Amino acid sequence: xxxxxxxxxxxxxxxxxxxxxxxxxxxxxxxxxxxxxxxxxxxxxxxxxxxxxxxxxxxxxxxxxxxxxxxxxxxxxxxxxxxxxxxxxxxxxxxxxxxxxxxxxxxxxxxxxxxxxxxxxxxxxxxxxxxxxxxxxxxxxxxxxxxxxxxxxxxxxxxxxxxxxxxxxxxxxxxxxxxxxxxxxx
Numbered sequence: 001x002x003x004x005x006x007x008x009x010x011x012x013x014x015x016x017x018x019x020x021x022x023x024x025x026x027x028x029x030x031x032x033x034x035x036x037x038x039x040x041x042x043x044x045x046x047x048x049x050x051x052x053x054x055x056x057x058x059x060x061x062x063x064x065x066x067x068x069x070x071x072x073x074x075x076x077x078x079x080x081x082x083x084x085x086x087x088x089x090x091x092x093x094x095x096x097x098x099x100x101x102x103x104x105x106x107x108x109x110x111x112x113x114x115x116x117x118x119x120x121x122x123x124x125x126x127x128x129x130x131x132x133x134x135x136x137x138x139x140x141x142x143x144x145x146x147x148x149x150x151x152x153x154x155x156x157x158x159x160x161x162x163x164x165x166x167x168x169x170x171x172x173x174x175x176x177x178x179x180x181x182x183x184x185x186x
Contacts, residue, residue, distance in 0.1 A: 035104070038117070039092070039119065057146075058147075059089070059091050060094055062095050064102075067142070067161035068143040076114070083114065090114060091112060091117070092119050093118045144159050145158045147171075
């Protein structure tokens with residue numbers, strides 16, 4: 001009887017441990033599946049096309065960028081407030097492949113309500129090409145925010161963090177314009 005109990009206990013423990021390991025593998029695979037999609041310069045242009053017809057705010061960030069970490073929760077709050085009113089917001093992570101764990105933690109911590117993408121890592125020339133495709137004079141400063149009207153025209157950009165009032169002024173202008181296109185401010 002003791003032998004049967006011992007064998008049953010071993011099977012039970014083995015099953016529990018095996019199930020826990022399988023659950024951990026599934027969780028790890030689930031996290032990988034939720035990683036932001038990689039985009040290059042062409043992918044960025046496709047995003048602009050996909051969101052054509054709505055005002056669009058795109059923020060470039062990285063986990064190593066302290067101003068990005070400070071600004072991101074406020075951007076998330078703005079998205080909660082203004083997306084129901086017509087604004088579309090996107091995030092683009094600029095971390096390298098070696099920072100994937102940090103990026104995953106960042107996303108898990110801040111729980112963004114807007115889609116995020118990942119800038120495809122590459123050689124310095126590739127990085128410069130991506131930046132120039134977004135805005136020719138952009139040298140890669142972070143955070144960087146680009147605001148497009150509903151027709152896809154860049155109407156504002158910021159290099160460096162901004163306060164909520166600055167963002168709200170631009171957002172309200174974009175939502176209040178209802179199709180009126182202003183000049184690009186630099």
